[in-house]
Amino acid sequence: MIYVTRGLVDVLLDLAEDAEPNALDITLASTPARNFESDLDLDPETPVLTHFYLPDAGRSVGAVFGMDLGTPAGSGKARFITHPQGKLVVTKRDHLAAVMLLAVPPWDERSYAAFDRSGRQLDLSVLDAEPPQESLA
Template sequence: MVHITRGLATALLGFAEEAEPESFSTGLGTTPAREFEVDLGCPPETPIFTHFYHPDAGGSVSAVFGMDFSTPAGRTHGRFVSHPQGRLAVAITDDLHATMLVAVPPWGIDELAAFDRRGARQPLEIVEAEPPLETL
């Protein structure tokens, strides 16, 4: 089972719609269920997708060095990709992660699905809770 907050799902679908006809791809981070202020009804260690690392952050540094310095190493537990002209499935051209969230037009919650890196569809649960506030 893959868990994602409604807020993150809505934001990702919005980015995908704005990027159309191009695809949109970004790394995703999780927060353990135990860190939420409300009981989510799942084990405390359950990873909940709560945030993303914007692909344009650190773009000038990445362009010079050819590496993505905007995403902390080991911090992305999944990847969101949009397929504006594609199927609701993992494509061989996607930057694969252990968990893949894929969306297709018309960019609604029903057009968002979770997969493992081999492309097998996974159950997706939308979490109706706000993630904990993070401080720097």
């Protein structure tokens, strides 16, 4: 089972709609269930997808050195991928990750699903929970 917050899904679908007809490939990150203020009724170690890293962050450095400096080390084991003119299936051209949230038009509740890197659809649970507040130290 893959868990994601409703807020993250809403933002990602809005980004996908705004980017159409271009595809998106965005790194996602999770927060352990124990860090939420509300009880999610999940094991405390369960990862919940809560936020994303801007796809353009660190792009110029990556182009020169071939490294993704926009995503902190150890983060981003999940991706949000769109197929604006495609089907709701993982393709060989997708940036494969351990977990992929894939979306297609019309960018609504019925147009996205979770997959593993082999293309098998995973159970997805959207949680109406706010992630913990974070601040820049």
